[in-house]
Amino acid sequence: GLFSCPNFQIAKSAAEELKNETWEYSSSVISFINGQFLGDALDLQKWAHEVWDIVDIKPSALCDALTEDFSAKFLRDTKHDFVFLDICIDSSPIGRLIFELYCDVCPKTCKNFQVLCTGKAGFSQRGIRLHYKNSIFHRIVRNGWIQGGDIVYGKGDDGESIYGPTFEGNW
Structure with missing residues (x-):
């Protein structure tokens, strides 16, 4: 079933790794260092400066554009x-x-x-x-x-699919 699917397990592991730290995350950039949540682009710049003495002087608009471009490519590459x-x-x-x-x-x-x-x-x-x-x-x-998902009464005990009240098939 779905729970044994590798893609499901990857998504589940990623969600567990975040540990509710990003429920209201407002930045379009999210940074991790060795699998640990770091923060946004500014946090990454601070980390790079502290650890490697690197100063990134790219304007934030450029960083945002690069992030949007990378995100779009990532989504396309999933083929989903x-x-x-x-x-x-x-x-x-x-x-x-x-x-x-x-x-x-x-x-x-x-x-x-x-x-x-x-x-x-x-x-x-x-x-x-x-x-x-x-x-x-x-x-x-x-x-x-x-x-x-209850598009009928909004209570969770009714609904409708595009195939009718219910449908057989995969989950």
Whole structure:
């Protein structure tokens, strides 16, 4: 199953390594030294100066551009699809969640999630809106995880897929 998949184990190990240190991380740059979280680009520059007496005088705009370029290349090289959800609290935007989809492992489930993120399917035969826009997270576990996806009532006990109320297939 999924839990024995190498990609799942890599993602699980990375999440465990972060140890909740990045839940509200606001920088587009995240630095690690020998597998240990260091901080953002400024923290990396300070470390390089202290350890190696290196002074990096690149403007922050250049560092940001290099980071964006590297990130885009990294995402392309995975050969996976990515989708995002823009998150709001009381109609105020707070950030974007980006999801990497392992379509090679569970294509049917990923296709369903991707279409529900984009809203391209419109409405189901039962008249249910097939997208996550304005749906809620019905369960939040502090320092743990969030759960959403009930696009019908938002309580977590109903839902709809692009294939119908439920679907057989891979997870």
